[in-house]
Amino acid sequence: MDISLRILDLFRYIFEKLGVDYTTMRAIVSTKLVLDRRRAPAISQNNSGSQSEKSYLQGYLLHLIFGIFMAAIIYIIKDDMLRMAYFAGAFFFMTTMYLVSDFSFVLLDTKDKNIIMTKPVESKTVSVSKFVHIFIYMCRLNIFLAGPSMVVFILSYGIFAAFIFVMEVIFMDMLIFIMTIFIYFAVLRFFDGELLRNIINMIQILLTVLLSIGYQVAVRMIDFASIKSMNYNFSFRDYFNPVLWFGAPFEIIFGGGKSSYLYVFSALLIAVPSISFVFYLKLSKIMEQLLLKLESGETERHQSHLLQELAGKILCRNNVQNQSFHFANAVLRSDRSLKLKIYPALSTGILLPVLMIFNMGIRGEKYQATGIEYLYLYFVIVAISSVLRLVNYSSAWKGSYVYVSSGFGLMEEVYRGVLKTVLLRFMVPVEMLGAIIYIALFKEIFLLDIAVVFISGIAALPLIGKIYIFEYPFFRPLEESNQNGSIDKMLLTILIAGAFAGLHAFSHLIQNGTMIYAAVLVIFIPLIWKYLVPKSNR
Amino acid sequence: MTEVLRLEHVSKNFGNKEVLKDINFHVNSGEIIGYIGSNGAGKSTTIKIILGLIDDYEGDVYVFGDKVKGKTEYKMKIGYVPEVSDMYDNLTAKEYISFIGMLYGMDSNAAVIKAGEMMDVFGIQDAMEGRIHTFSKGMRQKLSIVAGMLHNPDILFLDEPLGGIDANSVLVFKEIIQKLKNKGKTIFYSSHILEVVEKLSDRILLINEGTIIIDGSVEEVMKKQSDTSLESIFNDVTGFHDHEMLADKFVDAFMS
Numbered sequence: 001m002d003i004s005l006r007i008l009d010l011f012r013y014i015f016e017k018l019g020v021d022y023t024t025m026r027a028i029v030s031t032k033l034v035l036d037r038r039r040a041p042a043i044s045q046n047n048s049g050s051q052s053e054k055s056y057l058q059g060y061l062l063h064l065i066f067g068i069f070m071a072a073i074i075y076i077i078k079d080d081m082l083r084m085a086y087f088a089g090a091f092f093f094m095t096t097m098y099l100v101s102d103f104s105f106v107l108l109d110t111k112d113k114n115i116i117m118t119k120p121v122e123s124k125t126v127s128v129s130k131f132v133h134i135f136i137y138m139c140r141l142n143i144f145l146a147g148p149s150m151v152v153f154i155l156s157y158g159i160f161a162a163f164i165f166v167m168e169v170i171f172m173d174m175l176i177f178i179m180t181i182f183i184y185f186a187v188l189r190f191f192d193g194e195l196l197r198n199i200i201n202m203i204q205i206l207l208t209v210l211l212s213i214g215y216q217v218a219v220r221m222i223d224f225a226s227i228k229s230m231n232y233n234f235s236f237r238d239y240f241n242p243v244l245w246f247g248a249p250f251e252i253i254f255g256g257g258k259s260s261y262l263y264v265f266s267a268l269l270i271a272v273p274s275i276s277f278v279f280y281l282k283l284s285k286i287m288e289q290l291l292l293k294l295e296s297g298e299t300e301r302h303q304s305h306l307l308q309e310l311a312g313k314i315l316c317r318n319n320v321q322n323q324s325f326h327f328a329n330a331v332l333r334s335d336r337s338l339k340l341k342i343y344p345a346l347s348t349g350i351l352l353p354v355l356m357i358f359n360m361g362i363r364g365e366k367y368q369a370t371g372i373e374y375l376y377l378y379f380v381i382v383a384i385s386s387v388l389r390l391v392n393y394s395s396a397w398k399g400s401y402v403y404v405s406s407g408f409g410l411m412e413e414v415y416r417g418v419l420k421t422v423l424l425r426f427m428v429p430v431e432m433l434g435a436i437i438y439i440a441l442f443k444e445i446f447l448l449d450i451a452v453v454f455i456s457g458i459a460a461l462p463l464i465g466k467i468y469i470f471e472y473p474f475f476r477p478l479e480e481s482n483q484n485g486s487i488d489k490m491l492l493t494i495l496i497a498g499a500f501a502g503l504h505a506f507s508h509l510i511q512n513g514t515m516i517y518a519a520v521l522v523i524f525i526p527l528i529w530k531y532l533v534p535k536s537n538r
Numbered sequence: 539m540t541e542v543l544r545l546e547h548v549s550k551n552f553g554n555k556e557v558l559k560d561i562n563f564h565v566n567s568g569e570i571i572g573y574i575g576s577n578g579a580g581k582s583t584t585i586k587i588i589l590g591l592i593d594d595y596e597g598d599v600y601v602f603g604d605k606v607k608g609k610t611e612y613k614m615k616i617g618y619v620p621e622v623s624d625m626y627d628n629l630t631a632k633e634y635i636s637f638i639g640m641l642y643g644m645d646s647n648a649a650v651i652k653a654g655e656m657m658d659v660f661g662i663q664d665a666m667e668g669r670i671h672t673f674s675k676g677m678r679q680k681l682s683i684v685a686g687m688l689h690n691p692d693i694l695f696l697d698e699p700l701g702g703i704d705a706n707s708v709l710v711f712k713e714i715i716q717k718l719k720n721k722g723k724t725i726f727y728s729s730h731i732l733e734v735v736e737k738l739s740d741r742i743l744l745i746n747e748g749t750i751i752i753d754g755s756v757e758e759v760m761k762k763q764s765d766t767s768l769e770s771i772f773n774d775v776t777g778f779h780d781h782e783m784l785a786d787k788f789v790d791a792f793m794s
Binding site for chain 2: 024027031035039110111113114115118119120121122123
């Protein structure tokens with residue numbers, strides 16, 4: 001039996017006194033906890049049914065790693081006020097991100113209404129079950145995210161600090177939960193459910209990117225020496241910064257702070273979550289009505305895709321290519337689960353060059369370009385290979401029966417359309433972002449090289465496509481994408497990217513060599529795209 | 539016969555749209571009611587109001603003589619099989635049935651044993667340990683039927699219950715409906731498939747644009763409307779006579 005349920009049983013009397021049907025509530029919460037265990041977190045790369053329970057545990061391990069990281073920073077900070085404020089800032093950010101990406105489905109659930117409310121169950125019991133379910137989730141998150149920091153606070157101030165810390169974490173949880181709900185309902189009030197789904201998906205992507213690679217940047221950007229000597233100076237605008245409110249009790253109790261603003265901060269940290277909670281209870285009926293907007297089916301918003309239309313006309317040479325181009329664009333725009341896998345993979349394409357430069361020691365103006373930094377941009381080509389691997393998969397893979405039922409034979413044209421989509425949708429934006437960073441860091445030094453990397457990318461795309469694309473696009477269930485990452489294909493990709501990088505580097509040895517190399521590439525691109533596109537194995 | 543359900547002056551608006559306009563009818567025990575109407579006529583809204591899923595409506599709903607607004611106990615006496623069932627897909631059928639049983643206050647083991655017997659009739663007893671997300675549309679619907687009838691309700695609300703179900707199981711299901719009627723159960727059957735409604739129902743309620751425009755036995759209605767089938771009555775009263783023209787248009791497009 002789940003330990004949370006054992007703990008819940010201890011409070012049975014209180015629930016019954018509140019008029020809740022405890023047996024029914026327990027059955028609902030127990031079922032929800034089983035469902036939680038079987039559902040992989042949104043940030044997990046592994047969402048196949050059989051693996052989801054493992055992913056569930058891995059999710060907690062990730063929380064713990066971040067919790068230890070937070071504790072380490074808090075340990076370094078010596079200012080009593082800033083120490084808790086830093087913790088509150090990181091805690092707010094991470095808990096909100098996790099709540100949105102992992103638990104939005106609970107906050108915005110409409111299934112319960114149809115499954116449970118058609119049965120003889122009081123709405124109070126259902127509401128309390130929902131609250132208990134979210135509370136258990138947040139407690140688990142708190143233990144891993146805030147637990148290590150609590151140990152630091154106890155070591156610094158003694159056991160009484162644990163009490164203050166736990167109370168503050170509860171108020172933070174309340175504020176995060178209610179603010180998240182308010183934002184959701186504000187979006188639902190003025191817009192449609194589809195926009196809210198898109199926002200949640202964006203936050204899920206952001207969190208996944210952050211957890212995949214963001215910590216590498218964070219570690220390099222934090223200046224631990226300056227953190228150690230930081231001191232807090234009051235400013236009037238801090239009254240509007242909830243993060244700082246949470247530092248005040250520690251400053252008063254353990255730092256001996258007596259300033260009036262500290263008492264105002266302490267009052268605010270109790271009053272704002274409490275008043276918000278009262279508002280939440282009062283508005284919950286209206287919110288239930290707004291949730292009905294989510295019951296309407298998912299419909300793509302009527303947006304004009306003028307750029308895509310124009311690109312299709314310019315880039316695609318025939319109708320099949322054009323249709324494939326638009327189809328791939330539509331899938332990659334609307335398949336949220338697929339996007340959750342593509343963007344983190346793609347983000348390495350831009351992050352790796354930046355990290356390489358950081359590792360070379362660039363910090364401020366002292367860094368002098370060695371002249372080979374452009375080579376790091378070839379990581380974009382390696383990152384694009386992840387996208388090309390993933391275009392074989394979709395969460396709506398069953399729709400690809402149309403390829404089979406239509407007896408369609410011009411697969412090379414379909415592949416060209418898909419490759420052009422990948423080029424326009426992913427490769428060009430990432431290359432452009434890389435170019436902007438390079439121009440910002442190195443001015444005009446690498447302009448020609450950036451152009452050559454871009455041309456090389458266009459030339460390399462069909463070759464890498466040949467490694468990864470072998471069936472109909474979006475033909476396999478997305479869950480299978482976790483199983484098919486093969487080392488030999490990755491090595492082949494690195495070999496191709498390395499060959500282009502090597503030729504590029506070699507061109508620098510010859511006078512005007514880079515220009516000549518660029519010209520040769522431009523001549524070869526049509527030939528590569530004509531003869532070396534992937535071939536169907538069907 | 540006992541009156542088991544009564545709607546008095548029930549109206550419901552969604553924004554400016556009047557979905558139900560002063561609906562009045564009553565249902566007696568042992569009746570099979572065919573509740574028909576075109577898409578958006580107000581069928582599902584009526585059922586949702588009776589089930590307590592919508593409570594901001596005008597008028598009153600009575601089940602076994604008790605006003606139901608804001609109450610839940612009466613739901614013990616009603617069962618509901620929706621057209622598309624929301625289920626917790628990551629549960630096994632056994633876990634789902636056990637959960638539904640508990641919501642009805644049943645012992646979970648007894649619920650599973652009873653459901654197993656009912657699933658056996660539909661040939662899906664082996665699916666008990668399977669997770670619902672692996673089920674076909676027909677299997678889901680059969681499980682939904684079992685879950686909706688598990689607690690021996692007196693009134694059954696069936697909203698297009700036969701979607702995706704194989705022909706043999708449809709025959710079995712129709713027999714079940716007749717036998718439940720003979721046991722005094724009341725069936726409120728909402729469907730677009732007029733042939734099934736015509737064969738099963740004792741009484742027809744036809745709703746059009748939020749108003750009940752026909753209420754009577756199938757024979758009475760046919761006699762009154764001088765029509766030979768429910769389909770032609772439906773076409774007459776809803777003013778829909780374009781089916782041939784639309785079919786021509788489709789075939790023209792198909793052939794072009």
